[in-house]
Amino acid sequence: MIRFDNVTKRYPGGHVGLEQTSFHLHRGEIAFLTGHSGAGKSTLLKLIMLMEQPTSGSIWVGGHDTSKLKRGQIPYFRRNIGLVFQDHQLLFDRSVFDNVALPLIIAGNTHHECAGRVRAALDIVGLLDKEKMNPAQLSGGQQQRVGLARAVVNRPPLILADEPTGNLDPNLSAEIMQLFESFNQVGVTVLVASHDLALVARMRHRILTLDQGHLVNDQEVR
């Protein structure tokens, strides 16, 4: 699903984001990406999302060489990736329902047509009764779960998460991680970046460890 071949990303000014990184995440796999802040986790995710382009090397996502995608194709490419942000990035000018419906509306569904799938996604994260509320009225953990519902509502084959538990207490973090596991169990490929090593170790899944842009460890713990 995701393949990095000797990928290097240097930023203007000489800062190295990633250095000669290669790995392969198979379809249906779940993996955690760890490392200190600044180790290159965000850079790696941005490269997958086509927010950045590698300085050298090639990146394959879903069977596509990402360097061959035209600018106009990028939005359609991204619709196949569910993205979970650290700070959930919900829009506070609309309801929980409308936040979750956003990817479906963008993809060409009317508000009416989305209703079923939005409720299904909210049900999975346990917030079905909150659909009419404004996200600002929810707790941090609930907001993050709304973000998760938005990421999965259009049933993407790949889910990426950038520090999804960064602002949550350990119990809530474990809950969120279990949700990722449950998505993986129905066949979704999942890549979660997290600096919470203890939590990641407890999950007993594949762990990719980055240090200053280098992939220093790739271990299967199964």
Added chain:
Amino acid sequence: MFPRKSVRNKDGSQKKRSEPTAAKDAEAERGAARKKATGFSMAYLKSLHRQVAVDSLRRIFKTPFASFLNCLMIAVAFALPAILVLLSNNLQSLGHEWEGQPRISLYLDNKLERDEVNRLKVEARDDPDIDQFLYISPDEGLSDFQERARMKGVIDALGFNPLPGVLELTPRNGLSAEQLNELLRKYRVKEGVMEALLDQEWIKRLESMTQLLERFTLILSVLLGIIVLLTIGNTVRLSVESRRAEIKVIKLVGGTDGFVTLPFLYMGMWYGLGGALLALLIILGVLAGLVSEVLELAALYGSSYTPQGPGFSMFFSLLASGIFLGVAGAALSCYRHVRTIEERP
């Protein structure tokens, strides 16, 4: 774009995702992307546009005072040239009204006998193109001249009456300039007519003045149109800036530039429309303030002239240019700013 096991759509036909097998090479991929981009159902487009239109209007009303000032600025920029157009239209119709009553003055030979003058009078009377005529004999002309110019002494010193007899002809209404000139030529060659003049100079002057005014209005319209474009563009740019985070999220969940831009285009449209409507109010206000004075002035000149207001054509062209400039200003602004949001490869 990605290989998928199942396609879930209620009415599968139009919003179909591209299937994996055929979409291996880039060319097919681009085609699929294009098909998706244009393949939205009518029901979807309708509901999206309705929702976005209402939402952008609601955003404008959220800051009523600032929005009103914006509209007012646009309105003034629209009202100025519109008032000038009205002015030149009115001057033109004023010209047309008086153009119907030009006079041809025939200056007659002093040696003309009375019955020869009478013959000319009869000819004028029988001419279907002549409405009225008035003969001013040399004596009448002299006394009139002395009365007005108080130059009795000068004329007396001459010892004779230098003034010719004048036959003033009023052509019937509705003759074109060409027909008038033909009439002029016809009487100029009559026996006993020394000179024939068409009293039309001031109309020509009025015409060239209105032409100048029209040209000036055109230039002013273009300049003020640019101001409207920039005003709306700037307002939209500020709005794009304030919704930066939202735009970034929409782009990351797969929103195209078009999807991101749409609310701002509607915003520009509403501003343009609001400005045009406000401009109409300004124009009507200006007219209401002027109309009584104009009527008074017209009455002084013995004219039943009434000024013309903005007609339907002006109403519609104001609204149309408001919408056009609004959308264009927003599009120009978005083209530059929406693209720069989000770090791009």
